[in-house]
Amino acid sequence: MRTSIATVCLSGGLVEKLHACAEAGFDGVEVFEPDLIAAPQSPEEIRALADRLGLRLDLYQPFRDAEGVDESTFATVLRRAEAKFALMRRLGMDLMLVCSNVGTATIDDDEVSAGQLRRLGDLASSYGVRLAYEALAWGRYVDDYRRAWRIVRLADHPAVGVCLDSFHILSRGHDPQAIEEIPAERIFFLQLADAPALSMDVLSWSRHHRLFPGEGSFDLTGFLGHVLRAGYTGPLSLEVFNDTFRQTDPRRTARQALRSLRWLEDGTARGLGTAAGPGVTRLPEVPAPAGFDFVEVKAQDTGDVEVLLEQLGFDFRGRHRRKQVRLWTRGQARIVCNEQQALGQQPRISAVGFDVTDPAAAAQRAARLLAPPVPRRTYAGEELLHGLVAPDGTEIFLGHGAGWVGEFEGGVEPAGPATGSITHVDHVNLVQPWQSFDEAVLFYGSVLGLEPQPVNEVAGPAGLVRSQVMCSCGREVRLPLNLLPAGQQGDAQGDAQGHAQGHAQHIALACDDIVALARRAQERGLRPLAVPGNYYDDLVARFDLAPEEVGTLRDLALLYDCDPSGAYVHFYTPTVGGVFFEVVERRGSYDGYGAGNAPVRLAAQATG
Structure with a gap:
């Protein structure tokens, strides 16, 4: 289907x-009127530029406070409208958005509103313009799309139809099912926006917190499914008011926006099946990753990181035959230490590899979703890994089978499985800059097929840390994304000051006996992150733990959490540059991340 976007999004x-x-x-x-008013170019110049760029000018918006008024006020409406219709003729545009009245409406009567829209339609027709009437969620009288459609039906004018806006419908909790009762030819335009689940007045919610599809909590695939079942064939257009998008690079935001539409169209098509129609395109279908392939830590000197890996029981598997890269493994956990092109850099997570069933198909899907490729030189005999750049700059690699491990030489053969050793990577926690958090949710959801979990907020010494986990259905991949408090924003890819204050990124490693592993690690010289004695006194009050068990936790600096499904026991290593490790043991069916312990960890890192 055709795609469109309101200029207010950028x-x-x-x-x-x-x-x-x-x-x-x-x-x-969609041309947002304030953008045109502020432009130094004439309407004719804007029209010519759009033609050269291959862009259709789909909708002029908004025209406000048009209906439900007395006759003297409506005379002013007609005068304003005629000036706008003349302007649209200069722009070469034929569709204008008319919002339900918010400010001047005094007559709550559908017949009056319909009659006034009919007269507006007569005037618009003389200029070759049509009107798309939209029910604003905060309209004075008309705030429901079903009432807007009833008024349009009463107006009974070929130049008057409806505009359906997902935010105005879903934010008010209106059932979109009735969209299917509107004839397709009367749905003049469709505007799409997602949003987080917030409890606030709908106007502020709309003006500041809309998101692109796939970044919020609205069921947009279901919503679009109703629109397509009604027979709508016009453009899918985005109208997103968001303070972040208005401050970031418009080219990057535009790519993010189109990615969201392609993801939405594909998801809706799969939900509708053959009912989607021939004009709805699909993306290559690939399953979510089956697990982590590797995690790469990059620095000028990764020696201190490798000391931690040795203390945790990892085996040194050797150096790459051509590159200044070393590999450490234990079980299915593989950590790559990369010192290439890292002059002056402190340790940081620079890349994450995922094990995918069909890397080529996954890369093709990523390309369709406008994921930037990683420029990577592959030599003869080396494994081909498809690379993408995530919104925060982390490189994402798609492979299968870990055949690349054979490119490392001079190491030891991996030790066999043993109780109390690392088994695999449990999760990788990535800190996100303020401008890319929502984009990251969309990226990992659309490109990798990971599912967003509910947002959680954790209190730290510098303020609240917002966290949202992206994970595969079977939890083979868990990717918590953290947004720093406003005072700690900076370069999430190497801001040493930010890392020193507890906002480093980390790799969580799973094991089957954390007590045995922690003891052996400390015998090898590991000094885990110190945990205050007050924490263990509180454990006694919070959980029904035996005194000797609490004593073991205290002695080994282990943290504990549990819920009805199981328990989570874990410890943290010291932070090296911008990286630290967490070792976890999940007991039973525990599915969380010990969120209650995060403030203790953040405080300990801030003071340590």
Whole structure:
């Protein structure tokens, strides 16, 4: 289907926004009136630029406070409208958004509103313009799309139809099922936006917190399914008011926006099956990753990281035959230590490899979703790994079978399985810059098929840390994404000061007997992150633990959490540069991450 986006979604001037939309691959745009008013270019110049860029000018918006008014006020409405219709003629546009009245409505009567829309339709027709009437969620009288459709039906004018906006419908909890009762030819336009689940007034929610599809909590695939079943064949258009998007690079935001539409169209098509129709495109279907392939730590000197790995029982598997890279493994956990092109860099997580069933198909899907590729030189005899760049700059690699391990030489053969040893990577925690958190949720959801879990907020010494976990259905891959408190924002890819204050990224390693592993690690010289004695006094009050068990936890600096499904026991290593390790043992069916212990960890890292 054709794609479109409102210019209000992007930062910059109108010309810059048009270039960004065209570069991303959009078919058209909605022209947001304030963008045109502020532009130094004439309407004719904007029209010519759009033509050169291959962009259709789909919708002029918004026209406010048009209906439900007395006759003297409506005379002013007609005067305003005629000026806008003349402007649209200069722009070469034929569709205008008319919002339900918020400010001047005084007559709560559908017949009056319909009659006024009919008269507006007569005037619009004389300029070759159609009107798409939209029920704003905060409209004074009309705040429900079903009432907006009833008014349009009463107006009974070929130039008057409805605009359906997912935010205005879903934010009010309206059932979108009735969309299927609207004739397709009367649905003039469709606007899409996601949003987080928030408890606040709907106007503020709309103006500041909308998101692109796949980044929030709305069921947009279900919503779009109703629209497509109604027979709508117009463009899928985004109208997203968001403070972050208005401050970031418009080209990057435009790519993010188009990724969201392609993901939404694909998900809706799969839900509808053959009912989706021939115009709805699909992406290559690939399952979510089956597990972590490797995690890469990069620095000028990774020696201190490798000391930690040795203390945790990892085996040194050798050096890469051509590159300044070393490999450490234990069980299915593989840690790559990379010192290439890292002059002056402190240790940080630079790449995460995932084991996918069909790497080529996964890479093809990623390309369709506009994921930037990683430029990587592959020599003869080396495993081909498809690489992508995540929103925060982390490199993501797609492989299968870990055949690349054979490229490392000079190490020891891995030790066999033993009780109290690392088995696999449990999760990888990635700190996100403020401008890329929502984009990261969309990226890992759309490109890798990971499912977003509910947002959690953890109190730390510098403020609340927002966390959202992306994971596969079977929990083979768990990827917590953390957003720093405002005062700790900086370069999440190497800000040493931010890491020193407890916001380093970390790799969580699973084991089957954490007590045995912790003892052996400390015998090898590991000094785990110190845990205050007050924490263990509190454990006695919170959980029904035997005194000797609490004593063992205290002696080994282990933290504990449990719920009705099981328990979670874990410890942390010291932070090296911007990286630390967590070792975890999941008991029973425990599915969390010890969130109650995070403030203790953050405080200990901040003071240690």
